[in-house]
Amino acid sequence: MELGLKNKVAFVAASSKGLGKAVALELSREGAKVVINGRYKESLEKTKQEIEQQTHQEVLAVAGDLSVAAEREQVIETILDLCKTVDILITNTGGPPTGKFETFKQEDWDKAYNLLLATVVGLINGFLPGMKEQQWGRIIAITSMAVKQPVNNLILSNSVRASVAGLLKTLSNEVGSYGITVNNVMPGYTETERLMQLMENNPSFSSAKSEVPLARFGRPEEFAAAVAFLASERASYITGISLPVDGGWIKGIF
Numbered sequence: 001m002e003l004g005l006k007n008k009v010a011f012v013a014a015s016s017k018g019l020g021k022a023v024a025l026e027l028s029r030e031g032a033k034v035v036i037n038g039r040y041k042e043s044l045e046k047t048k049q050e051i052e053q054q055t056h057q058e059v060l061a062v063a064g065d066l067s068v069a070a071e072r073e074q075v076i077e078t079i080l081d082l083c084k085t086v087d088i089l090i091t092n093t094g095g096p097p098t099g100k101f102e103t104f105k106q107e108d109w110d111k112a113y114n115l116l117l118a119t120v121v122g123l124i125n126g127f128l129p130g131m132k133e134q135q136w137g138r139i140i141a142i143t144s145m146a147v148k149q150p151v152n153n154l155i156l157s158n159s160v161r162a163s164v165a166g167l168l169k170t171l172s173n174e175v176g177s178y179g180i181t182v183n184n185v186m187p188g189y190t191e192t193e194r195l196m197q198l199m200e201n202n203p204s205f206s207s208a209k210s211e212v213p214l215a216r217f218g219r220p221e222e223f224a225a226a227v228a229f230l231a232s233e234r235a236s237y238i239t240g241i242s243l244p245v246d247g248g249w250i251k252g253i254f
């Protein structure tokens with residue numbers, strides 16, 4: 001299937017590793033001009049070279065901590081200087097710490113807000129005007145299956161990500177008439193560093209694989225394939241959805 005992604009500019013936030021990296025690789029394979037991001041220049045440069053070697057497409061790398069407002073603004077400004085506009089915005093960051101309600105102080109909630117919600121709001125603020133002007137855009141947030149079914153011992157993620165889903169659904173109603181689609185993709189257990197850390201540090205995740213109907217963890221490239229489709233020209237009539245890529249983990253019907 002031709003996805004129609006050639007020469008589109010895609011910014012994939014938090015993409016030096018894990019799910020973001022897999023999405024950046026997939027979009028680059030499809031011919032998009034991809035901008036990657038992470039907090040650390042060294043690992044970001046390594047990922048840039050890796051993707052360029054595999055896809056023979058130019059990849060731009062812009063480092064910065066997206067949960068820090070000033071750094072986020074700098075990242076946006078640099079990308080707009082380099083590319084003028086972004087056609088496809090993929091929001092993402094690392095995940096918040098595990099724990100139950102009484103584990104956390106107010107400052108932990110503030111950090112989770114800055115990491116998970118303020119990043120999405122800030123990045124959309126930065127790139128939406130250009131999308132509106134050109135009457136085309138794709139906004140896709142990487143959140144979690146926790147949006148539909150809370151995961152034990154992950155109260156920060158379960159709480160703040162639900163607000164991201166509310167933001168996206170509302171925004172999809174507001175910007176659809178500009179040819180901009182807004183969707184939420186919810187990874188289930190997928191083999192990345194984040195999952196390995198969760199498994200090592202939390203006995204409550206030991207039964208995770210047995211909870212998945214497909215009886216295995218997902219691979220980052222399986223997640224990336226779904227995101228690339230939603231980013232594509234072919235997904236032009238899909239907006240306002242929350243798509244699980246979870247091997248069937250969510251137990252509800254819808």
Ligand SMILES: NC(=O)c1ccc[n+]([C@@H]2O[C@H](COP(=O)([O-])OP(=O)(O)OC[C@H]3O[C@@H](n4cnc5c(N)ncnc54)[C@H](OP(=O)(O)O)[C@@H]3O)[C@@H](O)[C@H]2O)c1
Nearest residue numbers: 014016017018019038039066094095144189190192193194
């Ligand atoms: N993997 C799963 O099973 C799973 C399931 C559900 C939800 N999720 C969620 O999906 C997201 C991605 O997960 P992942 O498994 O790919 O995690 P990961 O393997 O830990 O990778 C996280 C990526 O984000 C970057 N990053 C972290 N914080 C950042 C920040 N503040 N600003 C810019 N870049 C930042 C990291 O690079 P640097 O360290 O170099 O900055 C890295 O490239 C997380 O929010 C996670 O909670 C994952």
